[in-house]
Amino acid sequence: MIFPEGFRQLLAQSVGSDRADIVLEALSEQPSVSIRLNPAKLKECPFPDAQPVPWSPYGYLLKERPVFTLDPLFHAGCYYVQDTSAMMAGHVFRQLPLEEGATVLDLCAAPGGKTTDLAASLREKLGGRFSLISNEVMKGRSAILRANVETWGDPRVGVVSRDPSAFGSAPLFDVILADVPCSGEGMFRKDAQALEEWSPELVDFCAARSHRILRDIWDTLKPGGHLIYSTCTFNQKENDETVAWAAKELGADIIPPASLCGAPAVPTRHGLLMLPGLVPGEGQYVSVLKKHGESAPVRPADVFFIFGAFRPSAPDSAAAMVDVDRKTALQYLHGDAIVLPQDAPTGPVTICFQGQPLGPGKNLGKRCNNLYPKNKRIRMDIR
Numbered sequence: 607m608i609f610p611e612g613f614r615q616l617l618a619q620s621v622g623s624d625r626a627d628i629v630l631e632a633l634s635e636q637p638s639v640s641i642r643l644n645p646a647k648l649k650e651c652p653f654p655d656a657q658p659v660p661w662s663p664y665g666y667l668l669k670e671r672p673v674f675t676l677d678p679l680f681h682a683g684c685y686y687v688q689d690t691s692a693m694m695a696g697h698v699f700r701q702l703p704l705e706e707g708a709t710v711l712d713l714c715a716a717p718g719g720k721t722t723d724l725a726a727s728l729r730e731k732l733g734g735r736f737s738l739i740s741n742e743v744m745k746g747r748s749a750i751l752r753a754n755v756e757t758w759g760d761p762r763v764g765v766v767s768r769d770p771s772a773f774g775s776a777p778l779f780d781v782i783l784a785d786v787p788c789s790g791e792g793m794f795r796k797d798a799q800a801l802e803e804w805s806p807e808l809v810d811f812c813a814a815r816s817h818r819i820l821r822d823i824w825d826t827l828k829p830g831g832h833l834i835y836s837t838c839t840f841n842q843k844e845n846d847e848t849v850a851w852a853a854k855e856l857g858a859d860i861i862p863p864a865s866l867c868g869a870p871a872v873p874t875r876h877g878l879l880m881l882p883g884l885v886p887g888e889g890q891y892v893s894v895l896k897k898h899g900e901s902a903p904v905r906p907a908d909v910f911f912i913f914g915a916f917r918p919s920a921p922d923s924a925a926a927m928v929d930v931d932r933k934t935a936l937q938y939l940h941g942d943a944i945v946l947p948q949d950a951p952t953g954p955v956t957i958c959f960q961g962q963p964l965g966p967g968k969n970l971g972k973r974c975n976n977l978y979p980k981n982k983r984i985r986m987d988i989r
Contacts, residue, residue, distance in 0.1 A: 607634045607794070610804045617791070620841045621872065625881060629840070632883030633795045639671040640887065641685045642693060642719075644758060645726050647962060648684040652677075661869035662693040664726055667886055675986055678935040682962035683757040688719040691792070691880035691887030695783060695836050696723035698866050698878075698892050702781060702832050704728070706735040709909050711779045713770060713786075713823055715740040716747035718754035720785055720836075725760045737909045738763045739779075743770070753982065756918040764915025770822035777828040778907055784823065786816045788837040788844050792882070792889015813843045817851060824856045829899025833858070836892045840879065845891045849876040852895055861894035921963045925954040928969070935959040938967070938976060941983040946974050 609630070618626040643651065643664040651666045659665030667690055674680045674687055710728065712721045721740040728736040740755055740763055742748040748767040755765050789812045790800030820835070827833055835852070837844050853860050853876075863873040870885050871878035877893030910917060928950045930938065937944050938957050946955070946969050955974070957964045965982075968975040 607801070609794075610801070612806050613791070613804060616806065616809070616841050620845075621879065621881060625872070625884070628883035629881050629889075632881075635795070637795050637888065638690065638886040639668045640688060640690045640693075641666055641668065642688045642723060642726075643685050644683055644722070646729060646760065647682065648679070652679055652684070659690050659693060661697040662690075662723075664723075665690060665693045675984055676936060676988065678932060678939065678959035678964060679962060681757070681939050681982075681984075682959060682964055683759050684962055686719060686722050686754070686758070688723070689887040689890075691885055691890035692719055692838075693723060694869060694871060694878065694880055694890050694892050695720050695785065695834055696727055697869060698834055698894060699724055699781070699783065700727050700731075701866060702894070704731055704736075704780070706732055708732060708780045709737045709778055709907055710739070711773075711782045711823075711826070712738065712740045713782055713784045713819070714742065715785070716742040716744065716751040718751045718758070720783060721751070721755060721763065722758045724783065725758065725763050729760060729762070734762055736762055737907070739909055739913060739915060740765050742767055752916055759918050759920075761917050761920065764910045764913070764917045766913045766915045768913070770819050773823060773826050773913075775825040777831075777902060778826050778909055778912070780828055780831050781834065782823060782827050782831070783834045783836070784819060785836045786812075786819055788812050788816070788839040789841070790838055791840045792838040792880075792891075795882070796888060809839075809841055809843055812839075813848055816844060816848050820848075820852050820856065824897075827897050828902040829897055830901030831897050832861075833895045833897065834892065835877075835895065836890065838888060838890055840881075840889055840891070842874075845879070845893070846874050846876045849893045849895065857898040858895040859898070861896060863893070866892070866894060921956045922954060922966060925956045925966065926951045927958050927963070928955045928967075929958045929961060932959065935964060936984070936988045938964060938978055939982075939984045940988050941976055941978060941980065943976060944974050945972070
């Protein structure tokens, strides 16, 4: 891999020469593949020989990359394909104090990996007594986020598309996750565009944008609340220096990185850094700020109503659940006409695979009308 001019020097300044050599070698290797289970739908990993991810109770590292598109369980939202390093934000989130009725904001959420991780963690700890708003300002990326949240299927997660400055000033959120847009150094082996576009000037631009994002959203964090700041880059300007700026200018204490550990992350002055070559995944930085002030009492807030959020709906409870084999499930997901078992009831049905709902249909007896949404259908050859 040919790296942009100035990258090696900045990397060495940020992580040290010895670690920089390890990272550079790892970035020239093939990336790993991992998934995170949806514990509300699936309790065991469906892939043999997968290895648990130590810092995620739901994460598994796979030995090779399967064709996820041809797995009905993927379309049912039973798991999410997510890099192991990206699971570090969820690991940190699970260590924060959370009370019933907690309101959480995932500010820069697309495509939805960290949102679904937070949702699983909140549901396990608080049941249905929480509200999670997932936001993406870019309209195209927001549509992807909405589709992934809908597939995940947790009705306590709402999706909106707003600039951080448009959230107002009311202190609504107990926790904000700001996985800010960055220079993407940690994604070089997965994202050719990030490699091509990187420059020292881009690093400066991204750091300044992060300052703006944090300043714009800060008032919506309750006094005593926590902000998780994360990037997929290595340099100090976008990471530790931005966290130090936020603590000083916005009014917060930085949670000591040592208290957040529990994974093979490299502690920095203000956060944790996942480095390729030391971990199986990509680059990721995570830090936590606690806002000055007394913790506000938990008051249930209908944040879904406030922001007009989209929330996924449950399958039609009046429709019969009809389980089909893998071939029929893929035909259904492809948008093809299908025939259900002879004992299947006529009328509205929910097509399922291994007990997991895939979508609606209308069984006419000799055939079943395929009502799977057109925008979700498999486009590749399923034979």
